[in-house]
Amino acid sequence: MERRDFVKNTALAAIGASIIAPLSSLAGPTVTHFDSKDLSPSALKDDYALHFMALGDWGRNGEYDQSQVAAQMGLWGASHPNNFVISVGDNFYPKGVVSEEDPLWHYSFENIYTAHSLQCDWYPVLGNHDWHSDVDAQIRYSKISRRWDMPARYYSKEVSLNKDADKEIKTPGAPKTKDKVLFVMMDTDPFLHEDKADYVEKQIAWLKDTLANASADVKWKIVIGHHPCYTVGPRINNYDTLTMRKTLPQIFADNKVDIYLSGHEHSLQHLTPDGFCHQFISGAGSELTKVTSGIPYSKFEASEHGFMYFSVDAKRLNVKAVSYNGAVLYETTLNK
Ligand SMILES: [Fe+2]
Numbered sequence: 001m002e003r004r005d006f007v008k009n010t011a012l013a014a015i016g017a018s019i020i021a022p023l024s025s026l027a028g029p030t031v032t033h034f035d036s037k038d039l040s041p042s043a044l045k046d047d048y049a050l051h052f053m054a055l056g057d058w059g060r061n062g063e064y065d066q067s068q069v070a071a072q073m074g075l076w077g078a079s080h081p082n083n084f085v086i087s088v089g090d091n092f093y094p095k096g097v098v099s100e101e102d103p104l105w106h107y108s109f110e111n112i113y114t115a116h117s118l119q120c121d122w123y124p125v126l127g128n129h130d131w132h133s134d135v136d137a138q139i140r141y142s143k144i145s146r147r148w149d150m151p152a153r154y155y156s157k158e159v160s161l162n163k164d165a166d167k168e169i170k171t172p173g174a175p176k177t178k179d180k181v182l183f184v185m186m187d188t189d190p191f192l193h194e195d196k197a198d199y200v201e202k203q204i205a206w207l208k209d210t211l212a213n214a215s216a217d218v219k220w221k222i223v224i225g226h227h228p229c230y231t232v233g234p235r236i237n238n239y240d241t242l243t244m245r246k247t248l249p250q251i252f253a254d255n256k257v258d259i260y261l262s263g264h265e266h267s268l269q270h271l272t273p274d275g276f277c278h279q280f281i282s283g284a285g286s287e288l289t290k291v292t293s294g295i296p297y298s299k300f301e302a303s304e305h306g307f308m309y310f311s312v313d314a315k316r317l318n319v320k321a322v323s324y325n326g327a328v329l330y331e332t333t334l335n336k
Contacts, residue, residue, distance in 0.1 A: 044081040048311035048318065049163035050181060051081045055307040056088035056226070056263025057127070058285025059108035065305045066286035067112055068324045073307055074115025076322060080309065083159075084120050086183075088263035088282055089127025089226030096133035100141040109148075121149045123157070127226040127263060128189045153187040154203055156210045158218060161314055178217040179314040184210055186225035192243055204247065211255035219314045219336065222259045223252065230279045232295045233265035240264065252277050258317070258334065261308075265289060268306055268321040270332060273297040278334065280319060282308040300330040 053073060060066050076082075092104050126135055135153065142150050161179040187203065190196035211221060228235075229245045252260060253275065260276075263283030269291065271279040284306050291301040305324040310317065314336070321330040 044079070045163070046081060046311065048081075048313050048316070049161040049177075049179075050083055050159060050310075050312040052084050052086055052310050053077070053082060053307050054086045054088060054224075054261055054280070054282040054310065055285045056281075056283040057090040057266050057287070058087070059090070059092035059104065060286040061104075061107045062112050064286035064288075065324060066108075069285055069305050069307060070112045070118075071115070072322065072324045072326055073113065074117050075326065076307075076309065077115060077117025077120075082117065082120065082309075085118065085122045086224060086261070087122060087124035088224055088261060089125045089188075090129045090263060090283070091124055091127065091138065092133075093129050093286075094132070096130040096135065097137050097141075098133045099137045100144055102133075102137065105141065110145075119147055122147050123183070123185065124148065124150050125185045125224050125226055126153060126187050126189060128192075131189045154206065155185050157183045157185075158215060159183060161219065161312065163313075177314070179219050180215060180217045181220045181222060181312055182211075182214045182218045184221070184223045186223060188225040188227040188244065191227070191247065192240055204251070208251055208255070211251070211257065220259070220312060220317060221255065221257045222261060223248075223257050224261045226262060227264050228262035228269075228279055228281050229260060230271045230273045230276060230297065231265045231281060232269060232271065232292045232298045232301045233267050233281075234289050235265055236292065236295075249276050265291075267291045267301060267303045268308065268329065269298065269302075270300040270319065270321075270330065271295075271298050280308060282321075299332065302329050304329060 058066050092108055097104050124138065126138065130138060139150050139152060141148050158180045161181060162177045184207065190199050214221060227240050227244045229248050231241055235241045257277045259278045259280060261280045263281065265281050266283045266287050266289040267281060268284050269281035284304060288303045288305060291303050293301060300321065302321065306322050309320045309322055317334040319332050320328050323329050
């Protein structure tokens with residue numbers, strides 16, 4: 001029942017009830033059916049099949065404008081289609097969580113990202129700060145939370161670009177696309193520690209295998225890892241950035257990766273260095289760090305609180321950098 005009809009029917013029922021109250025009091029209780037459509041905004045759609053937000057470097061008990069960014073994500077999700085949220089790491093400052101019962105789950109996540117529109121799946125990766133306590137507690141929390149969905153320290157997902165999936169179920173024979181997006185979630189902090197060489201070697205083998213064996217229906221390959229290969233922030237030439245750059249670019253080139261999405265730098269960036277895929281950085285979920293303008297391979301850089309919003313179909317991929325005040329700071333569309 002549509003909301004208008006529900007209100008009308010309820011009003012008529014109330015009038016009728018007042019007239020026949022003596023009779024109705026003899027009958028059983030009235031059952032009112034409240035359709036779930038009445039409780040949620042109407043389905044938000046645009047021309048794209050898949051939408052997600054990307055946020056990084058956020059868990060600071062609401063401080064450093066974390067709460068303001070979270071509020072804007074909630075508003076954005078209420079007025080734009082959105083399927084899930086990707087967290088690009090440094091989920092909990094200063095030193096990760098000690099267990100799946102750590103109060104920081106409440107102070108830095110559940111009680112911050114409270115909007116109805118953010119009660120969707122969250123797919124996280126681990127950052128360097130997350131490694132300071134029990135990293136696997138972030139995996140175990142997936143069994144407690146409806147929305148936190150982290151099956152392993154590194155993992156992958158193939159997500160359908162069939163935006164009419166519901167319609168297909170209701171209408172057998174409706175047009176069906178098999179197009180997909182591959183998301184590869186990495187655990188990059190161990191790359192910076194020589195004593196974790198065996199773990200990294202195993203992860204690199206997995207990365208190559210996952211990218212090379214993606215299904216033929218995959219139209220976009222997006223790799224997510226906390227540490228960027230390129231940045232125009234304070235780590236432009238530091239050990240972290242240069243170390244990531246030793247290994248990943250060749251693997252990405254060999255396997256035609258479209259996007260590497262990171263955090264670690266507390267800003268919003270889109271970089272297109274020669275010989276590398278599109279490097280996006282969405283690490284402005286709370287504290288900010290500076291960016292340098294004028295670097296030739298930078299399409300966009302901003303030291304502003306905010307997040308990124310991706311819209312994807314088989315041939316187009318649109319990215320918006322959204323400020324905590326709702327302003328679209330930058331927008332670009334990649335085409336196949
Ligand atoms: Fe970091």
